Every structure is written in C-alpha cells, then in structure tokens.
Amino acid sequence: MSGTVLSLRGITKTFGAVAALTAIDLDVRRGEVVAVVGDNGAGKSTLVKILSGVHAATEGTITFEGRQVTIAGPADAHALGIATVFQDLALCENLNVIENLFLGQELGPYRLDDVAMEVRSWELLRQLSAKIPSVRTPIASLSGGQRQTVAIARSLLADPKVVILDEPTAALGVAQTAEVLGLIRRLREQGLGVIMISHNMADVKAVADTVAVLRLGRNNGVFAADEVSEEEIVAAITGATQNAIGNASGNAIGNVSGNTGGLRS
Amino acid sequence: MSTPTDLLDERLIGRAGVRGAAEGMLDRVRSGDLGVLPVVIGLLVIGTVFQLLNPIFLSSTNLVNLTLELVPVGVMALGVVCVLLVGQIDLSVGSAGGLTSAVMAVLFVSKGMPAVVAVLAALALGAVIGWIYGQILNRFGVPSFVITMAGLLGLLGVQLYVLGAQGSINLPFDSSLVAFAQLAFLPPWLSYALVVVAAVWLFLSGHLHARRRRRAGLSARSVNLLLARSAALLVGVGAVVWYLNQTRGVGWMFVLFLGLVLVMHYVLSRTRFGKSMYAVGGNAEAARRAGINVKAVYTSVFVLCSTFAAVGGVLAAARLAAVNQASGGGDVNLNAIAAAVIGGTSLFGGRGTAFAALLGIVVIQAISSGLTLLNLDSSFRFMVTGAVLLLAVAVDSVARRSRVSHGRA
Ligand SMILES: Nc1ncnc2c1ncn2[C@@H]1O[C@H](COP(=O)(O)OP(=O)(O)OP(=O)(O)O)[C@@H](O)[C@H]1O
C-alpha cells in the first residue's frame, strides 16, 4: 500500500431518507487508473462529489497521501490536489473559455494577465486536440463535446495529484475520446491517481488498471482490469454476482434486499 | 508572418482592422448581444424629441446641470450593477443613502464634527448595512429581494428617527461639501488636458497590450484600429467637454463619478474578484465548485453596494445643501435600479459592465430633465420612467431569449 495516494474507508452518504452510498471502500494508487462503474443511480457521482468537496460524507474516513483529511469544501479538495471533471461540467455559461479554465485561479489576482492565460489555454486545449475555434466565445455557444473538453482542460490546470473524471467521454467524438483516453494514460505515466467513471466498457477496458463496481450505493467488487472479462463486470453491475474479489464490507448477502433497505425511514 | 495561435481554426472568418471590428459588432447585435446599442438609440430619440419640444434642453447650461444632477443616483446605480451582476438585487439603495446622509448631517451640523469625519461615518454605516444584508442572505437564505425590501422600510424609519421632530437639517452653504457639489468646476485647460491624457492613455495601454499579444503569438488589434479608437474618444469627449465649457464647465462631482465608474470597470474586468462576481451571477454552484467563496462574494458585493449608496446619499445631500425626510425617498430606489438595467445590466445576473450605471443614469436624468423643462410635474416623470424601465427590462428579456436561440446565453 506504499503507493496509495487516496484511500476511502466506510464512506456513507445519506440524502434525507435515501442512502446514496453505504460503507464504500476505495483505494487509488499513484499511477493507477481506477474505473468506477455501476448502473444509473448507483452513487458514482455522489462519490465524486464527496471527494471534490461538493457534499460532505455522512460517515467514513478519507486518507490522502497517508494523512487522514476532511474535505469540507471545494477549496479543500483543490488545496489537496484533487481535481474533478463533473458530470454536469459545472461551467459558467456567461463566461468565455479562458475565464472558465482559470475560474478561481486566475493569474494576477489584482491585475489579470490575460495574455499568459490565453497562451496557456491554447496549450491545454491543443494538448487535448480540442476543436474550439475561439477561446473568447462564451461557453454557451460551444457544443456539448467542446464544453466537456474545456472542463477536462480545467482539471489539468493546477498540476493535480488525483484527477477524477465523471463520464469524461460521454459527449465526445471519436477523435476526442481517443485523445482523452490517451491523456488518461499520460496522467498515469506522470504518476497521478485517476478515478474514471464510465458506462463505456470499451473505454474502461482500454485504460483502467482496476475496476471498482458500485451497485445501489455499495461496493460490489474490485477487479484487476486485465484479469476480468467484460461479462464479469456487467454481471457485477447488474447484481448477477456479488463481491467477486475482496471488499467484504457489509454487502456480503443479498444486495437486492440491501437496496430495498436503502430507503431508510 | 505565421497565423496567430488564436486564429488557426479554419472555421474562423477572417476579420481585421477597423472594418472587421465593425462587422463583428454587427454580428454580436444580431445574436442578441446588444451592448450599448439600445442606450445610444434611446439617447438619440430622447435628445431629438425634447430638443424639438424645448430648445433649452440641449443648451450648455442645461447639460452642465444634468451632469451634476445625475451623479448621486448614478453612484447608487454603480452599486446596483454589482448586486445585479451576482444575481441579487438591492431595493434599498435610496433609503440607505437617505439614512447615511441624515447621520452625516447630524454629525456635521448638529454635533459640529469635521466634514471628513461625518462623511466617513456615513460610509462606514453604509458598509455595515450591506454587511448585515449579506449575513442574512448567507445564513438564512432569505431572498435579497425580501431582505432589501425590509431594509427599504426599516432604514427609512431610522432616517426619520435620526432626523427627529424637525425633520430637516440644512448644510451650511459655505461648507466644503456643498461647495464641492455646487460650485467646484474644472478649469477649462484641465478638462481638455484630462481628455488628451485619457486618449493617449487608451492608445498606449492598447498598444502595449497588442504588442504583448503579438509577442505571445496571439492576434492583436492593429495600430490603425487603436488610433481610430483613441481619436474617436478625443473628438467625441473633447466636443462634449468643449460644449460644457461654454458655460460652467465640467463639475468635480461628475469627475468623481467618472472616476468611480473607471475604478469599478477595472475591478470588474481586470481582477479575480471581478471575475468571481460574474461567475457567481452566471452559475453560483459552478463558482462554488471552482473553489470561490460564494458567500464572501455576496457579502462584499452588498457591502460595496450600500457603501456606494452612502456616497450617493452624501452627494445628494451636498447638492441639495440639506437632508430631510424625503431624502433618498420617492423614485430614487427605482431610478438607481432602472439606470443599471437600462445601461445593459441583466436582471438575470452575470451580465453587465460598470459603464451601464453611467449610460443608464444619463438616460434617466435626461428624461427627468426634459420633462421638468416642459413644466410637467412628477406624475408624468413617474409614468415615463416606469415605462422606460419596463422597456429596458423587456429589451433585456428579448435579448436574452435571442442569445439563448443563438447559443450565447
Ligand atoms: N442532492 C441529492 N439529493 C437527494 N438525493 C440525491 C442527491 N444526489 C444524488 N441523489 C441520489 O443518490 C443516488 C445516486 O445518485 P448518483 O448521481 O450518485 O448516481 P450515478 O451513479 O452517478 O448515476 P448516473 O450513472 O446516472 O450518473 C440516486 O438515487 C440519487 O437520486
């Protein structure tokens, strides 16, 4: 466990009567791509939001680089070096591409260095092979995939240690998907921890080292990507198998009963 | 020379120089990004109509008067622009100005304190009012509409209490405050010098910026375009200043207002704080996730707005040489908001500039002055200002819809 950069233990999150996550364990090592998969509503985005400080976990501990940390807000996550691409992208439509990329971390707080920011923006976008005609147009006039590229570019701006991507390729074309997957590989080579959420098994198999399955808010197996078949992952997602390897945290029996019990009163 | 980095995309339609800038502007207007166009058209219409009805309207004397009359509410509108930018509203700027000016008058006249102390106390009180608004908004999530509506009434109550039974305090005519607001004008040479400095500065800063961009491999404005822009400023503003100088000239109070507008323009467009205001107004949740302290932004903006309201209140008192129960009442609240909106600040948040306050208040004050010249009483003024506000909001809404359909929302 020497290379573990981020480690979650017993993370639970309830929204009122809904238990979105129950006793989730997850480990991310340096230079490892962990794919988190699961059906719609399995709790993937909720997990992402806890790690990025959008929501606070109801229970459980987060260990980052060997220290137990509390992520009370987005600023804490940024300070730790956790960068996130949200499923809903979280961009400001009224601002242009540069302003969105540098939002909250503008160069020259009292005298913005717009030239340096524009140059850096083009660098980042070129690195992602982004097809964005102008960085001075408001985000509202970009296509879905272009917006997604902007959101991804933003996560790379501040040299993060862990990058979390919530369905990064969902809206992307063929070339950009390949580019994002290539980027994920490069991040791994640079020794970053990457958490990737995806519904696309081909993408998962292409880049992930480890596949963690969530089912109805619980761990439902952690697999080494090169030892598991697509069928096995799908079976774990749909609940045909339970807990293939390790992580016997509280969901050993009856995921079906477990999930009806998800609605606590 | 190779193509600049930002113009590499083959879909970009090449546009260069003065002509290209004009075409780009036309495009923006078509897609609902109206900018200052409605205001300019509005001013032309107002100017023509009132001049036809009463030839005094565009006289130098009347225009000098207009530049002074518009300052107090204009400063308040500057604060309203900030609040609207973050997607909130302040309905109580008039009352805040009234109360703070009453406190200023009590300290200055009744307690005999130095003018500076009295004014600073008024500004501090303004800041405290805004801070309280921000706290209520952040802690209890009460809509700012309701908070400031309560403030509107509550502050007026305190104002009446502070003024006491006699209800009115006169400021001595020989005081520095009153002199500043009524008698202080720039000597003509200084007014022309300032115009020249502004034009040269506009060109130089533009030129240095363009050079930095070119060195970084980005496209930049051509020297011709920059020269044309500076020349337009020189001739346009120079002509106005010349015309004002035919009678009393440019008031220091108006220069103060222009200075505040320029400072706010810098803050909004060139600082991190300014960008975070736009971000909060555009998508507060996205701003929060980007690590911006949204609550701190709200609080500082309300503090800013109420402080501007206090400045406006003090200037109004100085202009009138008195504070009374009606100070900051009547249509002041709505005029400040109307000015911000008419000038192009969106009520939907995240859109607008500091110049909106200047342009908007010129429109409002022009209407008010024109109607006064026609001997029409405040009944007409209220009706016309109401109609103009409605028109401005309608234009804002239509433009927004057009932006949505053109993908620029
Ligand atoms: N803010 C919230 N308030 C209440 N319930 C929520 C909230 N956010 C998420 N949930 C609930 O938590 C559960 C998990 O949602 P989540 O968005 O994490 O799913 P997901 O795995 O990302 O799904 P998808 O694949 O559709 O993106 C859902 O049942 C959802 O309704």
Ligand SMILES: [Mg+2]
């Ligand atoms: Mg999701």
